[in-house]
Amino acid sequence: MLPFARVTxxxxxxxGSSIARAVRERxxxxxxxGHDADSDVRAVADRMGxxxxxxxxxxxxxxxxxxxxxxxxxxxxxxxAAEIAAxxxxxxxxxxxxxxxxxxxxxLSEALPGATIVPAHPVAGTEQSGPEAGFASLFQGRxxxxxxxxxxxxxxxxRVAEFWRRLGSDVETMAPEHHxxxxxxxxxxxxxxxxxxxxxxxxxxxxxxxxxIKFSAGGFRDFTRIAASDPTMWRDVFLTNREAVLxxxxxxxxxxxxxxxxxxxxxxxxxxEHFARTRAVRRSIVEQxxxxxxxxxxxxxx
Amino acid sequence: MLPFARVTxxxxxxxGSSIARAVRERxxxxxxxGHDADSDVRAVADRMGxxxxxxxxxxxxxxxxxxxxxxxxxxxxxxxAAEIAAxxxxxxxxxxxxxxxxxxxxxLSEALPGATIVPAHPVAGTEQSGPEAGFASLFQGRxxxxxxxxxxxxxxxxRVAEFWRRLGSDVETMAPEHHxxxxxxxxxxxxxxxxxxxxxxxxxxxxxxxxxIKFSAGGFRDFTRIAASDPTMWRDVFLTNREAVLxxxxxxxxxxxxxxxxxxxxxxxxxxEHFARTRAVRRSIVEQxxxxxxxxxxxxxx
Numbered sequence: 018m019l020p021f022a023r024v025t026x027x028x029x030x031x032x033g034s035s036i037a038r039a040v041r042e043r044x045x046x047x048x049x050x051g052h053d054a055d056s057d058v059r060a061v062a063d064r065m066g067x068x069x070x071x072x073x074x075x076x077x078x079x080x081x082x083x084x085x086x087x088x089x090x091x092x093x094x095x096x097x098a099a100e101i102a103a104x105x106x107x108x109x110x111x112x113x114x115x116x117x118x119x120x121x122x123x124x125l126s127e128a129l130p131g132a133t134i135v136p137a138h139p140v141a142g143t144e145q146s147g148p149e150a151g152f153a154s155l156f157q158g159r160x161x162x163x164x165x166x167x168x169x170x171x172x173x174x175x176r177v178a179e180f181w182r183r184l185g186s187d188v189e190t191m192a193p194e195h196h197x198x199x200x201x202x203x204x205x206x207x208x209x210x211x212x213x214x215x216x217x218x219x220x221x222x223x224x225x226x227x228x229x230i231k232f233s234a235g236g237f238r239d240f241t242r243i244a245a246s247d248p249t250m251w252r253d254v255f256l257t258n259r260e261a262v263l264x265x266x267x268x269x270x271x272x273x274x275x276x277x278x279x280x281x282x283x284x285x286x287x288x289x290e291h292f293a294r295t296r297a298v299r300r301s302i303v304e305q306x307x308x309x310x311x312x313x314x315x316x317x318x319x
Numbered sequence: 320m321l322p323f324a325r326v327t328x329x330x331x332x333x334x335g336s337s338i339a340r341a342v343r344e345r346x347x348x349x350x351x352x353g354h355d356a357d358s359d360v361r362a363v364a365d366r367m368g369x370x371x372x373x374x375x376x377x378x379x380x381x382x383x384x385x386x387x388x389x390x391x392x393x394x395x396x397x398x399x400a401a402e403i404a405a406x407x408x409x410x411x412x413x414x415x416x417x418x419x420x421x422x423x424x425x426x427l428s429e430a431l432p433g434a435t436i437v438p439a440h441p442v443a444g445t446e447q448s449g450p451e452a453g454f455a456s457l458f459q460g461r462x463x464x465x466x467x468x469x470x471x472x473x474x475x476x477x478r479v480a481e482f483w484r485r486l487g488s489d490v491e492t493m494a495p496e497h498h499x500x501x502x503x504x505x506x507x508x509x510x511x512x513x514x515x516x517x518x519x520x521x522x523x524x525x526x527x528x529x530x531x532i533k534f535s536a537g538g539f540r541d542f543t544r545i546a547a548s549d550p551t552m553w554r555d556v557f558l559t560n561r562e563a564v565l566x567x568x569x570x571x572x573x574x575x576x577x578x579x580x581x582x583x584x585x586x587x588x589x590x591x592e593h594f595a596r597t598r599a600v601r602r603s604i605v606e607q608x609x610x611x612x613x614x615x616x617x618x619x620x621x
Contacts, residue, residue: 092587116537140537143614144601154620159536189533199526202519204537210512211538213578215597217504217571224501230603231491234461235418235442235506236513236545238610243538245601248594255582255590266579269519270572276515277568280557285394288557292550295517299446299547301532308540312445314616318456 019044020179021084021110027075027097029053029062030247031142032114033088034151037067039184042153052078053148054089061148076104084110084180087125091115092253095124102129110173112137116200116250117257118164118193126166133170135177136193138162139186140204144245157185158306164193201261205254206269208243209262212251215244239314321346322481323412327384329377329399331355331364332549333444334416335390336453339369341486344455354380355450356391363450378406386482389415389427394555397426404431412475414439418502418552419559420466420495428468435472437479438495439465441488442506446547459487460608466495503563507556508571510545511564514553517546541616 024040026033029051040047051068052075053059063071072078079085079101089097094113105111111134115121122136141159143150161181165174178188191199218229218237229237255262279287303310326342328335331353342349353370354377355361365373374380381387381403391399396415407413412435417423420438427436443461445452463483467476480490493501520531520539531539557564581589605612 140534142537145614150614152620157620160533162534199530199534200537202523202526203531203534203539206519207516207538207542209578209582210516210575211541212594212597213575214509214512214571215600216593217508217567217574219597219600220570220574221504224504226600226603228501229505230600230607230609231462232442232464232501232505233604233609235444235502236509237505238604239513239541239545240509241597241601241604241610242616243541244594244597246594248591248598251594252587252590256585256587259582259585262582263579265519266575268522269516270575272519272522273512273515273568273572276511277565280511280561280564283558283561285554285558288554289550291518292514292546292548292553295514295521295543295546296550298517298521298528298532299543301528302535302540302543305532307532307535308543309618312447312452314544314618316611316616318454318459 019047020176020183021047023048023050023081023083025050025052025078025082025085026068026088027052027078027085027101028088029058029067029148030088031146031150032139033086034062034067034148035153035155036086036088036114036184038151038153039156043183043185050078050082058148065148067148075100079109080104080106082106082109084112084177087111087113087115090250090253091117091121091257094121095128098125098128105129105132109133110135110177112177114139116204116254118162118196120257122164122166122193133173134166135169135174136164136166137177137181138164138196138200139181140200142246144242146247154185156181159186161186161188162196163188163190164196165190166193197258198261201258201265205258205262206265208246208251209255209266210269211240211244214240321349322478322485323349323386325350325352325383325385327352327354327380327387328370328390329354329380329387329403330390331360331369331450332390333448333452334441335388336364336369336450337455337457338388338390338416338486340453340455341458345485345487352380352384360450367450369450377402381411382406382408384408384411386479387411387413389413389417392552392555393417393419393423393559396423397430400427400430407431407434411435412437412479414479416441418506418556420464420498422559424466424468424495435475436468437465437471437476438468439463439479439483440498440502441483442502443488444548446544448549456487458483461488463488463490464498465490465492466498467492468495499560500563503560503567507560507564508567510548510553511557511568512571513542513546516542
């Protein structure tokens with residue numbers, strides 16, 4: 018049995034358009050409706066046939082839905098929820114794909130009192146944005162974290178979990194607050210660090226930008242990928258998951274100071290010991306299928 | 320005309336074995352001799368037929384060479400140079416592949432007074448180590464930086480440059496001190512940051528290691544690749560290029576503090592502005608062929 022028969026996607030960027038493609042491929046009988054606040058994006062989505070219908074406003078998009086997924090930056094969730102409040106069917110389930118869950122759960126609950134809300138977060142993406150960047154297999158083999166609201170409907174949570182399994186994801190359930198701490202370290206802090214170092218390199222005077230680009234294969238280029246991610250999305254993540262990000266950042270800074278000290282004082286043993294243990298983490302990630310085994314990310318050579 | 324007819328490679332790890340393979344493929348008439356301090360590595364190299372000869376000691380490996388390339392950690396360059404000093408033919412050119420050039424140039428000059436020394440650094444590699452990890456196309460389309468010694472032989476420098484061009488590299492020439500500052504930002508600092516954050520994540524108590532691994536696709540996994548690099552090589556790099564690394568790290572820390580402050584005070588405009596400009600750096604790297612254009616490093620999905 019299909020978990021949902023009429024799905025509405027609000028926000029047709031990388032994630033929203035990938036959900037649309039994956040639903041088409043894996044649950045072809047589902048009736049898909051889409052909406053995006055940007056009329057250019059709506060036109061592209063229409064031309065590409067991403068959904069059965071592209072609605073001109075968010076309210077019209079949800080009138081017939083049994084699942085509504087909000088795929089907008091986390092800072093916009095509350096406003097979009099308020100926009101659909103009057104038109105939302107009583108039995109519809111509301112979900113989202115935001116990278117911060119406690120604050121989004123709060124914003125959705127406030128804007129949609131009495132609605133059935135099941136926040137979720139597919140841990141998947143690329144550095145690209147927009148409806149043309151999406152693809153059907155984006156969620157395949159990746160985790161989707163469902164963060165049910167306390168006192169929420171467990172049947173609705175299970176239907177949302179099943180929806181993500183149908184799209185190829187493994188599903189894990191956890192409390193929103195715990196999600197936000199886990200993602201602060203596995204996603205938010207890495208993005209902040211990458212954005213920082215790319216900016217630092219870009220600002221150097223005595224090393225030219227052209228040298229930074231040319232010799233980026235020494236390691237720097239790895240950081241530029243996630244530092245090319247959508248600026249609006251990431252601004253919102255850092256403003257929304259502030260406490261957890263600042264705490265993880267504090268720990269990172271302490272660890273960095275320790276290595277800095279080892280370099281300054283020539284403590285080779287401390288450096289070696291640190292560098293030797295981080296190798297095992299990579300091995301586990303590859304073993305568990307969360308990254309490709311090919312060296313150098315399988316980049317082409319020659 | 321071949322730049323060199325008899326090439327000796329000391330150190331048969333990822334880089335040394337890749338040079339051997341590339342020479343075989345692109346300059347098949349060159350007579351190749353190899354040596355590694357580790358007898359297991361010599362046995363593997365012998366079995367794989369990496370070179371025409373595998374010598375049991377470094378001195379015996381160089382007696383007939385017109386080019387000797389030292390492919391050992393930068394901290395071992397001086398000792399290896401001292402080991403070959405007595406057997407080195409007077410007309411041989413000595414080069415290396417180390418990631419720090421000023422200190423290596425000094426160590427080689429001291430150990431081999433009067434020898435023709437041309438330090439070089441192919442900016443290429445993977446996170447893997449050892450003779451089995453090498454491949455012939457590793458240097459294809461990547462830059463090799465030649466850092467001639469002041470007052471050195473320009474003809475020898477040009478022969479080393481031509482050798483690298485034959486292996487598929489583009490060659491750039493610069494002063495050793497400038498090289499060390501450029502690489503501090505494009506390679507050494509990124510490795511230090513990656514090693515740090517992977518250690519930070521590994522140490523967390525309330526977020527389990529299994530959660531870090533599972534949800535690493537949110538960005539963290541990108542950092543684990545270079546944090547899986549050879550610990551000895553990287554210990555030596557940080558001890559050797561200390562001043563430049565500490566200075567770049569200081570700048571990075573200042574920039575990170577600024578973003579931290581923007582997060583703490585909710586300054587969304589400052590965050591957006593920073594995140595928007597780093598995208599262009601990625602675009603330049605892809606345009607100049609220093610990384611693949613495929614989203615998400617071309618990782619397989621599904």
